[in-house]
Amino acid sequence: MLNFCQLTSSVREIAVEAGQFLRKERKDFHNYVSYVDKESERLVVERLSALLPEAGFITEEGSAVYSGEEYCWVIDPLDGTTNYIHDNAPYCVSIALRSRTELLLGVVYEVCRDECYYAWKGGKAYLNGEQIHVSDVRDVENSFLQLELPYNYQDYRPTIEYVFHELYGKVSSIRINGSSAMSLCYVAAGRFEGWMEAYIGKWDFSAGALIVMEAGGQVTDFTGNEHFIDGHHIIATNGYLHQSLLQLVKVVPPKL
Template sequence: MENIKDLEALTNEVRHIAVNAGLYLKEERKSFHRESVMEKHAHDYVSYVDKESERRIVEALSGLLPDAGFITEEGSAGYDDESYCWVVDPLDGTTNYIHDNAPYCVSIALRTKAELLMGVVYDPCRNECFYAWKGGGAYVDGLKMSVSDVCKVEDAFVVAELPYNSRQYAKTGEYIISQLYGKVSGIRMTGSAALAICYVAAGRFDVWAEAFIGKWDYAAAALMVLEAGGRVTDFYGNDHFFDGHHLIVSNGHLHLLFQDLITKVPPLDM
């Protein structure tokens, strides 16, 4: 496959794909019934909406880069080390969606084995489109994003999600929250990792952390944080985070402080 010469143009194409998928989610929600939901694992849900959104996205992306592989939440295709690969979450925030709550979103990233190239996250509830391409900055609806300048733990507005599908995993999340409780200005759970990380890029949150998370949840948004001046690592400070499952995302100023708190969690085996 030839090198992609115009990432900005490709990002704009992917924005249209993400928005179309998001509008499908929003429209379908009007007639959505919980009876259509299936449980993949304990408290991990999927419905025909996830699958149809993924089908539409994969079909459209295949037209842009026919030789690229796919990693998706509902099913993935392998890829060679040197090839391009789309990383897709067709509905991030499924549990929110099932209960007719916001937020939920569509997340699409393009990567090689070595780096993230572009990312798009569309929130149909607020009609916001976040996007970035490598070296080009990060944007929300045309406005350039930058992370916050908060540098004290006690001033930090933090997202710390609890894993949903294992009591063992939940204990890790609970421990993280216990380390933060009373030390920061506020802790929130959003139910959508992709959007929460975008909010770090936009300066709406200062730090996000979660253990046992899928790469489709964070791939697109992580690039936005990096392009907005923030930092993304695993819990132990490794910048090559993409194949990890335990991430800290921050404005950069707070990163080492929160890493010191979070690395005290019990051993992680995933």
Template sequence: MLDLKQLTADVCRIATEAGCFLREERKGFRRESVVEKHAHDYVSYVDKESEIRLVKALSALLPEAGFIAEEGSATYKDEPYCWVIDPLDGTTNYIHDYAPYCVCIALRSRDELLLGVVYEVSRDECFYAWKGGKAFLNGTEIQASDVKDIKDAFLIVELPYNSEQYKLTALHLIDQLYGKVGGIRMNGSAAAAICYVASGRIDGWVEAFIGKWDYSAAA
């Protein structure tokens, strides 16, 4: 039986260490190191190195777990547990030195999510939760807002990089929400957006076309 509370504490440490790496690398980061995976979808040596570090640390923590990792440095082969990791959620933000950007780590069994940790680097904020427990930010319990009326809602409506597939959805959302809600923002990190909903900063978040690594830890 896994001790999920202790395991979550260990994962918080690992995520924070990866975040410190991202923070230090950002000081000397150069745009020339960026590669375009797809149109407007970027990756750099920082994403890849962060993922390698995470895989090594998490493998030592729980050797019987496989991986679903955005940059593909490790794989899942039907192990009883699976780490779902995004070494840098918000790469475009990171490239432009624009917050937020996060390290995201989730652990799941074959059936369900067991824990999630999201470390938002720019604000030094670690969001975390485990199955059967509550949700926390830097040791303090958090909860979602109690806004009931859509006209008061402060929302994040994201515009992902794959514009051709998403354009009609985006136009529909803006048409239905703009001027009818309390405010609309975009922040460039799905993980941060979900955590901001969990902590009551944001009342709702809408996005599609995202991978398991984008949302699992925050969910």
């Protein structure tokens, strides 16, 4: 039986180490973003392989593989690459551990603010050692939301145009952060009430999704299905506003 509390502590150290590498490379930046992505991933995969040798990997850069193992690491070595290129926060390292059916732990290290968000199944959610919880905002009118714009703009345009039309001027404010993992963590910490994005990879949302759920929030796919871990269209909220956002995307759903 794995001790997820102890395992999460070790993963936090790995995420911070990778984040320090990103910070150093950013200071010496010379248009080698693909190099930075791959080197960060190589470092994380190497450390995690030593930590849990029996686990497989799902990685953004494809430096390791998943072959049906009981446990699987899901890694984004640099989430928010465009922000990183332009020296704009946030960007982060995202690491999750999952089984074949559920998320087990998640760690997200935001480099610019030196913030480490983490959670393990049944263990609550934390930011730099302090427990965090989603907000208690219950009215859409008072909500602060995040609506990302994925690369599949032609397929997603009808959906996001409708969502913006229905929300713009009717909520407190809307932001685009440029990092799915960080947007999820901000929901978990109560800084935002909700987030949604389509056409994203497992490495983008796995760690952050568990952190939201352990912080008391709700995560589903765009159909409202809570078995979302192999999906690509994700909504995360403080729970109170989930049905409101879900109903919007159901009116004009993206192509699946």
